[in-house]
Every structure is written in C-alpha cells, then in structure tokens.
Amino acid sequence: MTATIRDVARASGVHVSTVSRTFSAPHLVNAETRNRVLAVAEDLGYRPNRAARALTTGRTHNIGLIVADISNPFFPPLIKAAQAHARTRDYHVFVADTDEDPQVEEELIQTLTKQVDGVLLCSPRLSNRVIERLHADVPFVVVNRRIKGMPTILMDVAQGARLAIEHLTGLGHRRLALAAGPSGSWTSGQMREAAAAAAAASGAELVILGPNAPTEQGGLAVAAEVVASGATGVLTYNDLVAIGLIEGLYERGVRVPDDVSVVGVDDTLSGRLNRPKLTTVAMPTSAAGRIAVDLLLQSVGDGGTSTLTTLETRLVVRESTGEARS
Structure with a gap:
C-alpha cells in the first residue's frame, strides 16, 4: 500500500503538521527533525500530494522553461541541467518551444502563468516592453538577454x-x-x-x-x-x-x-x-541552466532581486580555422 503522511509522522515520532511543513516549508523545521522525516519518507516511499500541497501553500512546484528553438543543439544541455537541478529542489520543469516566434512566446507565457511558480526565458524574442508587462503576473529569470530590474544570466x-x-x-x-x-x-x-x-x-x-x-x-x-x-x-x-x-x-x-x-x-x-x-x-549552457533555476526559486521565495550573473566563454580551436594565404 502507498505510504501516507500519517505513516511518516508515526514512524518519525512527530505530528502530521511537522511532516507537512518539512515538504512545504522546510526552513521552518529543525534541521535534525527535517532530516529524520525525510529519511523516513524515503524509506517508506512516501511522496507528498502535489495538488493538496499547492492548495495549502499556493505553490505549484512547477517551473516553465521557454526556449527559442528546441531543435537547436544549443538548448538541450541547458534544458537537461535545469531539469536535473530543479528535481533536487523538488520542482518539475515544463519545457516549451517558440520556434523563434515572439507571438507564440507571449501566448506560451500567458498559458503557463497559472500553472507554474516562475518562468525561465531563454534567448527570448519578445521586446523588453512586453516582457516587463508579463513579468507583473509571474516571476522571470532571463537567460541571454539583459533586461533592467530582472534576474539575468548572461553567457559573455x-x-x-x-x-x-x-x-x-x-x-x-x-x-x-x-x-x-x-x-x-x-x-x-x-x-x-x-x-x-x-x-x-x-x-x-x-x-x-x-x-x-x-x-x-x-x-x-x-x-x-x-x-x-x-x-x-x-x-x-x-x-x-x-x-x-x-x-x-x-x-x-x-x-x-x-x-x-x-x-x-x-x-x-x-x-x-x-x-x-x-x-x-x-x-556555459549547463551552468546557466542550474544557476537560472536557483535564481528563479530565490525570486519565487522572497521576491528576488535584479541579480546579474555573467558567465565566461572560451575559444576552442579546431580544424575550421587556419593561417590566411599570403
């Protein structure tokens, strides 16, 4: 049978409300108690009910990740890194592709707003003005676009x-x-x-x-x-x-x-x-994906800041360049 929150509470020696806070607001639970509850939950195979938790906390524990063109090999490493890192923070990632179309991008953001806690915008094609307007409805982190007042990851x-x-x-x-x-x-x-x-x-x-x-x-x-x-x-x-x-x-x-x-x-x-x-x-696409998730969850948690993170790039010399003919 599937383990319930009461099973975890009984085995941990804590109240049901403590188990609930461990998953919904872990910073409010003593570290030793939190670790014990998490260990018991793992042993029993307990998974919190996301729908119920969303009703209680107002959080979906979902992130939207919107890219300009998912067929471009630039994006998959960033997507995989963001998804893997989000899972460690108990978040799921919804990925959407705009096909380089700003109108599609705007429609996707509006659709996702009610289903996610925040959105990662990767190389957006929308104007700054439209992004700033949409930002009033949902937290954003922008990758490879500088927008004043918004958390931003730039690859240099x-x-x-x-x-x-x-x-x-x-x-x-x-x-x-x-x-x-x-x-x-x-x-x-x-x-x-x-x-x-x-x-x-x-x-x-x-x-x-x-x-x-x-x-x-x-x-x-x-x-x-x-x-x-x-x-x-x-x-x-x-x-x-x-x-x-x-x-x-x-x-x-x-x-x-x-x-x-x-x-x-x-x-x-x-x-x-x-x-x-x-x-x-x-x-540094993988690093950008991980840092973007951290910035977004920080923004969701406390309103965030207009943090700007710039990641270094480097030249890799292979066979397609050579000395100019004299």
Whole structure:
C-alpha cells in the first residue's frame, strides 16, 4: 500500500503538521527533525500530494522553461541541467518551444502563468516592453538577454566574439565577415558590437552579413555573400550557421580552412562531429541552466532581486580555422 503522511509522522515520532511543513516549508523545521522525516519518507516511499500541497501553500512546484528553438543543439544541455537541478529542489520543469516566434512566446507565457511558480526565458524574442508587462503576473529569470530590474544570466558572447576575431587576425586575416543572427536577437547585437571593436583594434576590416536565420539553412543562404565579400575569416552567429556556411562554401569550390576560416559559437556536438571540426566559442549552457533555476526559486521565495550573473566563454580551436594565404 502507498505510504501516507500519517505513516511518516508515526514512524518519525512527530505530528502530521511537522511532516507537512518539512515538504512545504522546510526552513521552518529543525534541521535534525527535517532530516529524520525525510529519511523516513524515503524509506517508506512516501511522496507528498502535489495538488493538496499547492492548495495549502499556493505553490505549484512547477517551473516553465521557454526556449527559442528546441531543435537547436544549443538548448538541450541547458534544458537537461535545469531539469536535473530543479528535481533536487523538488520542482518539475515544463519545457516549451517558440520556434523563434515572439507571438507564440507571449501566448506560451500567458498559458503557463497559472500553472507554474516562475518562468525561465531563454534567448527570448519578445521586446523588453512586453516582457516587463508579463513579468507583473509571474516571476522571470532571463537567460541571454539583459533586461533592467530582472534576474539575468548572461553567457559573455561579447567576450567570445572578441576572442574569435583576435584568433582570426592572429592568423593573418585582414578582411573579416560576421554572419549575424536574426533581427531582434540581443546576442547578435552583442556579437556585432564586440566583433567590430576587436576588428578595428587589430586594423582589420569587418563586414556584417545578415540578419540570418539561426539554422544550417541560414548558413547556406549567406555563403554567396561571404564569397562576394572577399572575407577570408568569418565569425558566425552559432554553430548551425557555421556548419551550413561551410557546406555552402564547398558547393562553390571554396575550401575551409584553406581559402576561408570559419568560427562558430556554442560548441555543440554537431560542430565537434563536423568535418572540418569546428573552431567555436564554447558557451556555459549547463551552468546557466542550474544557476537560472536557483535564481528563479530565490525570486519565487522572497521576491528576488535584479541579480546579474555573467558567465565566461572560451575559444576552442579546431580544424575550421587556419593561417590566411599570403
């Protein structure tokens, strides 16, 4: 038979209300008592009734996690890390995909508001104004978008762009291109500013190509512009664009890295398996997922703060970059 809260209370030698508080408000229970109750609950296989607990505490113990494109290999490590970490905090995660559509994103947030205690917004496409309006109804933590007054996790893509441009100019490339991301992307804007500054500091030219879809098709489509630009070194919005670009260049008889060097962003599995293996900017996606959960639960618990956490990126050099031809 399934263990009940009364079974746990009897075996622990405490009142039923103490067992209830152990799961709904553990900070109100003495540590020694709490640990004893949790151990007994584990031995008996007791699981608290979430629906009943939600009625008592007003908490669902659910989190919404909204991503721009779940098929993009950038997002799964972040999702898995967030889910695993949330489970250790006795929370479940609902994952939703906007397919890069801001209207869908707004509809999903409005749908989830009554079913979750808070929402993680990863690379949102909505305007700041709309996000601030929706934030009045549910706590947010935003990943890879800076919004004043909101808890934020940033992966320092500007640092990554600088490292990539410095790597290319260090190999002798003097005419560079940035295959930018979609319009409205905060990340793409950060890359554009940092890449332009780094190129200027190195005495190199930088041409901006885009906006582009953040997919392999986006990379294929921009290949002709890269060739026409005369660039010998290219930084792309993400690994998917880089992989598509490499394919598009090969179709035009342009070899990577012999003729053109290509740098991606994200350090996804597909980039590591591609030929040539992709030089890329590694993004700390798993760490971002775990920290985002902690910030959101802090926000749910005490109203939170406008904490800004910036995570370092790093350049991983592989086979898709080489010295510029003299």
